[in-house]
Amino acid sequence: MNYLGKDVELKVVGTRPIRPDGVEKVIGRAAFGADFSVAGMIHGKVLRSPHAHARIKSIDTSKAEALKGVKAVITANDLPNIPSEEAFVGEGPANFRDMSLNTIARDKVLYDGHAVAAVAATSPSIAEEAVRLIKVEYEVLPNVIDVEEAMRPDAPVLHEDLFTQGVDPKPTKASNIAKRMEFKLGDSASAFAKADVVVERKYKTAPVHQAYIEPHACVVSYGADGQAQVWCSSQGQFMVRAYCAKLLGMDIADIRVFPLEIGGGFGGKTLVYLEPLALALSRKSGKPVKMTMSREEVFRGSGPTSGGAINVKIGATKNGRIVAAECEVMLQAGAFPGSPIGPALMTPFAMYDLSDVTIWGYDVVSNRPKVAAYRAPGAPVSTFATESAVDELAKQLGMDPLELRLINAAKDGTKAVYGPTLKDIGFVETLEAAKSSPHWNSPLGEAAPGKLRGRGIASGFWFNIGGESSGATYVNEDGTITVVSGNPDIGGSRASMGMMAAEVLGMDVKDVRTVVGDTTSVGFSFLTGGSRVTFATGMAVTQSAEMVRDELCKRAALLWEIPSEAVEWKDGKAYPAGENAGKFDPLSVADIAAKSARTGGPITGKASINAQGAGPGYATHICDLEVDEETGHTTVLRYTAIQDVGKAIHPSYVEGQLQGGAVQGIGWALNEEYVYTKDGRLDNAGFLDYRIPVASDLPMIETILVEVPNPRHPFGVKGVGEPPIVPPMAAVANAMENATGVRMGSLPMSPPRIRAALDAAKG
Amino acid sequence: MAKTHVTATINGEETEFLCDGQQTMLDVLRDEMGLTGSKEGCGSGDCGACSIIVDGRLVCSCLMFGAEAEGTEIMTIEGMADGENLHPLQQKFLEHAALQCGFCTPGVLVASKALLDKNPNPTEEQARYWLAGNLCRCTGYDKIIEAVMDAAAEMRGE
Amino acid sequence: MYSPTFAAPQSIDEAVRMLGADGAKPLSGGTDLIVQLKSGRNRPAAVVDLKKIPGLVGIEETADGFVIGAATAGAQLGEHARLVAAYPGIVEGAELIGSTQVQGRASLAGNLCNASPAADSVPCLAAAGAIAVVAGPNGEREMKVSDVPAGPGRTNLAKGEFIKSFKLKKPAAHSADAYLRFIPRTEMDIAVVGAGVNITRDGANGPIKSATVWLGAVAPTIVEVDASCIIGTSLDDATLAKLDAAAQSVCNPIDDKRGTIEYRTKVAGVLARRAASIAFKRAGER
Structure with a gap:
C-alpha cells in the first residue's frame, strides 16, 4: 500500500517523537561493543606489522605461549587458507581470500598495522605483554604509498598474481593496477569541438578515515560443539555471520550474531577485523574471548576510504551548456583490490544532463590499509574534482555557478552516463531551494583586515540502494507492539521503523517499540549501508505492520461474527463498516490481543523482501568561509545543506544525517588526511593529529529538506545518509577560490597548503 | 604487585576498590565497577568520551590513575539522572535528537553539565569551545549545541 | 606484567626520597605521562603523585608577585582573577593546553618538564622571567624556566629533582x-x-x-x-x-x-x- 496521496493524512510520519532507544543512551546504560561481557571471558590482543611491506620469514610465539595467563596464540595458520573467490560483499566487490589475508597476514605484510598474530590471555595487560613477546622475522621490501607512484611500471609490486582486469590484451606482467573501468555516453572526444570554453585540471584527494568514535570491539564464544556466538558492534549482524563463517570455514547455522549498539560506522563497520581472530582464539582456548581495538589500531588497521588523483576536462558553449566531459580517476584501494572505483565513475556527472561523456578509472593497490566503505564510497573523491571544474567553468563563462548547474541539471528522463534513465529525481528542486534560501540571498559580509571571504556552492549525487531486508511486527498480549528490524540502528532507524509501523496501525508511536534482532530472531537483512535501511527495511516493516493490521481486522470480524471485508481499521481500532456500521463498539489492538487465543492465536506479521526502486539522492550545499591570509587558517562561517530526501520520516534524524555528513565533508576538505613517514609508517594514528572537526570549528549547519517522494516506497522515502558527504569538498574549495582567487586542487586544504598557494599566487 | 586500596565517593555512594598502578580511572570504572557508561574512544584525552567530574572538575577518566581517586567525589554519566528523573540536559538531548549513535553522548552530557554548573548562561561560542574536547562524528554538533543551550535556558527558568 | 607502584607522598622530603629511586617519575596532571605509559613509550617503575604535598597545588599572591604550585591545573590559573590580570599571556598559554578536560588536570610543571618544544605555557613563562623552584636530593635550587628544557623530551633537572613551584615577580607598571x-x-x-x-x-x-x-x-x-x-x-x-x-x-x-x-x-x-x-x-x- 502507498501512503503518499494528498488525501492521506499522516499522523506519525513527519513528526519528531523521542527515539525508543534514547533513554538508555543518555543514562549510559546502552551496551556498545566494548561494554558487553560474559562470564569466564578472556582478552585478546593483536600483533601488528611495523613495516609497510615485508615478507614474513618466521614467527616465534613460544615466549608468548609460555607467559603465565596466556591461553592461546594464533597466526594465519590457525585459519583456513582459502582460495581466491570473487564475491559482492559489503558495499562493493571483494575477494574472500583477500579478506582473510587482510584479517591476518600469511606470507607478506602489506601495510603498517597489518595483523600478524593474536593472543588471548586472562587479562588485557597480560595479552599485551604476550604480544610483545612474539618474535617476527621480516624481510623488509620496498613500499609504495602514493596512488600515482603505485601505477608506475617500476613501482614495488604488492601482489605477484595481480594482472590488470579490463584492458585488452590482458597484461602478462603483474602490477598494482587491479582493474580499469570505463563508462561512455556519446562521443566526448569530438564533442569538445562544440565547446567555447574548456576547463582542464588535475585534482588530488587524501585518504580519510571514517573516524567513528567507537573503536571496533567484540565478544565471541566458540563452543565445544562447534557452535559460536558473537556479540559485536557492526553494520550488519548477518554480514558478520557470513564473513566469519567463510573465514573460519564454519557453517552459517553454527554462528549466531547478536548486534550490540554501534558507536558510529559510516561504512567502516561493513567488514570484519577482530571477529574472525576472536573466533580462532576462542576455538583454540576453549574460552569466550573479548577483543577491542585501541584508537591507534583503528587508524592503522581498519579501513579508511580511498584517496585519488583525478583528471577532469569539461567543455561548454558560451551560453553555459556543457557539451562534453571527460574524467579519469585513479583510486587507491589500499593493500588489496577493491576501491569503490565503480561508484566513483558512475556518480560525478549524474547531476547533469549530458550527451557526450567518457569517464574511466583505475583500482590501484598500495601499501596502506585496505579501504572500507565510507559514506557514498568513491563519489566524494571524483565529485570534488568535477564540481570544482564546473565552478571553474562558471567563472570562465562569467556565469553564476548555480545558474550554470540549473541550465545543465539532470531531470526525469535524463540518461545517466552509467546507464539508467533517471526518474522521480529532485535535483532541480534542490537548486531552486538553494536559490531561494536565506543563505544564498544574504550578503557575504565584510571580512576583517587580513582575512578573505568567499562563498561556494556544489552539488552531489548518490544512487541509494534497496536490497534484501526483513522486518517483523508482533502484537503483544497487552496490545502494545514490538517491531523487529534486521538492521543495526546507526543513526535513529529504530525511531523511523516504529513510526512507519505506528502510522500503518494508527497507533501512538509510544506503544510501538522497535528492537534490532539477532541473526536468529529476524529474517536475513543485507547490512546497514547504501542509505538503504529506512527505504528497504522500512518497506519490510511497513508490510509486516500491514499484515498485522489486516489480521487485526480479521480477528475483529471473527469476534463480531461478520465478514472481515466489513471491518475497517481507523485510528488504531477496528470498526464495523458498511451495513454493520455502528452495530458494535470499536475494538482496540488491546481488546483484540486480549481475545486472540479465541480467534486463532498470536497476531504477528513478518516480511522478507528484496526491495527494488530506491530513489537517488541529490544534494546541493552552500558554504561561506573566511581565510586568514597570513596563516592560511580557514573558518567556515555559514553552511547550508539542501537535499532531496523523498520523505522525511523523522525530520530531526534526517537533518542530523545532513549535518553530520556535511561536517565530515568539511573535515575532509580542510584537515583530514593520512600522513606517512618516508618508510611507509602511518604518522598520525590518533585523534590528536588526525584532525576531525571539533565543536568550536563550526557554525550551525542549516538544512533544507526537499521532499520529492519516491513512489516506489510506501511513504516516499529516499536514502539520506550518504548524499550529504558528496558536495562539501567542492563547496569549500569553490568558496576558497571565491575568497582568495586561488584554486585549491588538492585535499586537504590545510593551512600550510593554503599559505603556500597564496604565496605562489603572489609570485 | 600489591594493589592500592582506594576509597572514593562515586555518584553519591562511598565506594572502595583495589587497583594496580597502570589502571586509569576509566579502567576502574569500566572493568572493576561495571560502570560502562564512560567510554574509551581514544585513551589519550583527545575524544572526551570518558569525561567524568572529579571534585567539581571535568576531567578525562582515561587521563587519571585510579589510585588518584582516593578521597575524591566523582560523578559519572550513571549518576547524572536523579532516579528516574532525567537531568534537563538528558531530556533536551532526547527532544533535540542530539544523539545519533549515542557513543559520545555520555561524555558530552557530563561535559555539558560541568559547563552549566560553572556557567548557567553560556553563549553558543562558549559552549562550543567548552565542548571542543568532546568529539562527535555523527551530528556535526548542531543539535548538541541546540540541546545544551535549550537546557541552560530551561534550568535558568526561562 | 607491567605495573608501576603508586605513591602520593605528603611532604617534599618524602617525594625527594621516592623520586631518587631508579625509574621513578613524578606525576602532576598526568595528561602526558599516562598517555606515554599506556602506549608503552614511557614505563616508569614508580609513579609519585605530587599533588598531596602542601603547596604543590594552589596560587599564592605575595608581596613580590605570585607563587604557583607546580601541579596547579590550568583551569585553576584561569579562575585566579589577580593572576589573569597580571599575566594574561601565561594564563592564555596554560588554558590552551588540550581540552577543558585536560585543563582540569594539566599543570605548568608537567607542560614544562614534558619538554615538548610546542608546550603552550612555556614561551610566556620564559618571557616573564619566571623562576622554577626545584627540589631535590641536594635541597632546593632556583632555575630560570627557560633553562629547564634541554631538548625534545629532555630537561636539565638532575635525577631525583622535581619542580615544586614557579615564582613570578609582580609585573612592572605598564x-x-x-x-x-x-x-x-x-x-x-x-x-x-x-x-x-x-x-x-x-x-x-x-x-x-x-x-x-x-x-x-x-x-x-x-x-x-x-x-x-x-x-x-x-x-x-x-x-x-x-x-x-x-x-x-x-x-x-x-x-x-x-x-x-x-x-x-x-x-x-x-x-x-x-x-x-x-x-x-x-x-x-x-
Whole structure:
C-alpha cells in the first residue's frame, strides 16, 4: 500500500517523537561493543606489522605461549587458507581470500598495522605483554604509498598474481593496477569541438578515515560443539555471520550474531577485523574471548576510504551548456583490490544532463590499509574534482555557478552516463531551494583586515540502494507492539521503523517499540549501508505492520461474527463498516490481543523482501568561509545543506544525517588526511593529529529538506545518509577560490597548503 | 604487585576498590565497577568520551590513575539522572535528537553539565569551545549545541 | 606484567626520597605521562603523585608577585582573577593546553618538564622571567624556566629533582604579556608555532621600554627572539616587519605532520607580530 496521496493524512510520519532507544543512551546504560561481557571471558590482543611491506620469514610465539595467563596464540595458520573467490560483499566487490589475508597476514605484510598474530590471555595487560613477546622475522621490501607512484611500471609490486582486469590484451606482467573501468555516453572526444570554453585540471584527494568514535570491539564464544556466538558492534549482524563463517570455514547455522549498539560506522563497520581472530582464539582456548581495538589500531588497521588523483576536462558553449566531459580517476584501494572505483565513475556527472561523456578509472593497490566503505564510497573523491571544474567553468563563462548547474541539471528522463534513465529525481528542486534560501540571498559580509571571504556552492549525487531486508511486527498480549528490524540502528532507524509501523496501525508511536534482532530472531537483512535501511527495511516493516493490521481486522470480524471485508481499521481500532456500521463498539489492538487465543492465536506479521526502486539522492550545499591570509587558517562561517530526501520520516534524524555528513565533508576538505613517514609508517594514528572537526570549528549547519517522494516506497522515502558527504569538498574549495582567487586542487586544504598557494599566487 | 586500596565517593555512594598502578580511572570504572557508561574512544584525552567530574572538575577518566581517586567525589554519566528523573540536559538531548549513535553522548552530557554548573548562561561560542574536547562524528554538533543551550535556558527558568 | 607502584607522598622530603629511586617519575596532571605509559613509550617503575604535598597545588599572591604550585591545573590559573590580570599571556598559554578536560588536570610543571618544544605555557613563562623552584636530593635550587628544557623530551633537572613551584615577580607598571599559537583547528591541536611576548611601556601611552619575545615549536626548545628592534617604538608597521624578520631568523624548525619548515618560519613571524601588538595594547591599559 502507498501512503503518499494528498488525501492521506499522516499522523506519525513527519513528526519528531523521542527515539525508543534514547533513554538508555543518555543514562549510559546502552551496551556498545566494548561494554558487553560474559562470564569466564578472556582478552585478546593483536600483533601488528611495523613495516609497510615485508615478507614474513618466521614467527616465534613460544615466549608468548609460555607467559603465565596466556591461553592461546594464533597466526594465519590457525585459519583456513582459502582460495581466491570473487564475491559482492559489503558495499562493493571483494575477494574472500583477500579478506582473510587482510584479517591476518600469511606470507607478506602489506601495510603498517597489518595483523600478524593474536593472543588471548586472562587479562588485557597480560595479552599485551604476550604480544610483545612474539618474535617476527621480516624481510623488509620496498613500499609504495602514493596512488600515482603505485601505477608506475617500476613501482614495488604488492601482489605477484595481480594482472590488470579490463584492458585488452590482458597484461602478462603483474602490477598494482587491479582493474580499469570505463563508462561512455556519446562521443566526448569530438564533442569538445562544440565547446567555447574548456576547463582542464588535475585534482588530488587524501585518504580519510571514517573516524567513528567507537573503536571496533567484540565478544565471541566458540563452543565445544562447534557452535559460536558473537556479540559485536557492526553494520550488519548477518554480514558478520557470513564473513566469519567463510573465514573460519564454519557453517552459517553454527554462528549466531547478536548486534550490540554501534558507536558510529559510516561504512567502516561493513567488514570484519577482530571477529574472525576472536573466533580462532576462542576455538583454540576453549574460552569466550573479548577483543577491542585501541584508537591507534583503528587508524592503522581498519579501513579508511580511498584517496585519488583525478583528471577532469569539461567543455561548454558560451551560453553555459556543457557539451562534453571527460574524467579519469585513479583510486587507491589500499593493500588489496577493491576501491569503490565503480561508484566513483558512475556518480560525478549524474547531476547533469549530458550527451557526450567518457569517464574511466583505475583500482590501484598500495601499501596502506585496505579501504572500507565510507559514506557514498568513491563519489566524494571524483565529485570534488568535477564540481570544482564546473565552478571553474562558471567563472570562465562569467556565469553564476548555480545558474550554470540549473541550465545543465539532470531531470526525469535524463540518461545517466552509467546507464539508467533517471526518474522521480529532485535535483532541480534542490537548486531552486538553494536559490531561494536565506543563505544564498544574504550578503557575504565584510571580512576583517587580513582575512578573505568567499562563498561556494556544489552539488552531489548518490544512487541509494534497496536490497534484501526483513522486518517483523508482533502484537503483544497487552496490545502494545514490538517491531523487529534486521538492521543495526546507526543513526535513529529504530525511531523511523516504529513510526512507519505506528502510522500503518494508527497507533501512538509510544506503544510501538522497535528492537534490532539477532541473526536468529529476524529474517536475513543485507547490512546497514547504501542509505538503504529506512527505504528497504522500512518497506519490510511497513508490510509486516500491514499484515498485522489486516489480521487485526480479521480477528475483529471473527469476534463480531461478520465478514472481515466489513471491518475497517481507523485510528488504531477496528470498526464495523458498511451495513454493520455502528452495530458494535470499536475494538482496540488491546481488546483484540486480549481475545486472540479465541480467534486463532498470536497476531504477528513478518516480511522478507528484496526491495527494488530506491530513489537517488541529490544534494546541493552552500558554504561561506573566511581565510586568514597570513596563516592560511580557514573558518567556515555559514553552511547550508539542501537535499532531496523523498520523505522525511523523522525530520530531526534526517537533518542530523545532513549535518553530520556535511561536517565530515568539511573535515575532509580542510584537515583530514593520512600522513606517512618516508618508510611507509602511518604518522598520525590518533585523534590528536588526525584532525576531525571539533565543536568550536563550526557554525550551525542549516538544512533544507526537499521532499520529492519516491513512489516506489510506501511513504516516499529516499536514502539520506550518504548524499550529504558528496558536495562539501567542492563547496569549500569553490568558496576558497571565491575568497582568495586561488584554486585549491588538492585535499586537504590545510593551512600550510593554503599559505603556500597564496604565496605562489603572489609570485 | 600489591594493589592500592582506594576509597572514593562515586555518584553519591562511598565506594572502595583495589587497583594496580597502570589502571586509569576509566579502567576502574569500566572493568572493576561495571560502570560502562564512560567510554574509551581514544585513551589519550583527545575524544572526551570518558569525561567524568572529579571534585567539581571535568576531567578525562582515561587521563587519571585510579589510585588518584582516593578521597575524591566523582560523578559519572550513571549518576547524572536523579532516579528516574532525567537531568534537563538528558531530556533536551532526547527532544533535540542530539544523539545519533549515542557513543559520545555520555561524555558530552557530563561535559555539558560541568559547563552549566560553572556557567548557567553560556553563549553558543562558549559552549562550543567548552565542548571542543568532546568529539562527535555523527551530528556535526548542531543539535548538541541546540540541546545544551535549550537546557541552560530551561534550568535558568526561562 | 607491567605495573608501576603508586605513591602520593605528603611532604617534599618524602617525594625527594621516592623520586631518587631508579625509574621513578613524578606525576602532576598526568595528561602526558599516562598517555606515554599506556602506549608503552614511557614505563616508569614508580609513579609519585605530587599533588598531596602542601603547596604543590594552589596560587599564592605575595608581596613580590605570585607563587604557583607546580601541579596547579590550568583551569585553576584561569579562575585566579589577580593572576589573569597580571599575566594574561601565561594564563592564555596554560588554558590552551588540550581540552577543558585536560585543563582540569594539566599543570605548568608537567607542560614544562614534558619538554615538548610546542608546550603552550612555556614561551610566556620564559618571557616573564619566571623562576622554577626545584627540589631535590641536594635541597632546593632556583632555575630560570627557560633553562629547564634541554631538548625534545629532555630537561636539565638532575635525577631525583622535581619542580615544586614557579615564582613570578609582580609585573612592572605598564607591562603586559600575550600568547598566540597557531593550530589547524580551533582547539585540541598541538601548537604548530607559539609566540609569547612580554612588553613594558614607558607610560600608558609611551613607547616600548623593554620587551622579551619567545617562540615555541620552531626549534628543539623554545627560542628567544632578539626584540631590540621594537624597543623605543610604538610598533608601527615598519617595526613589526623588523620583528617578523627577527622572529623568522631564530627559527630552526622541522618538517613534520604538523607543519613544514617554510610554513612554521613564516607563521612564527606573523605570530610574533600579532602577540606583540596585543601585549603592547594591554600594557597601555594598565
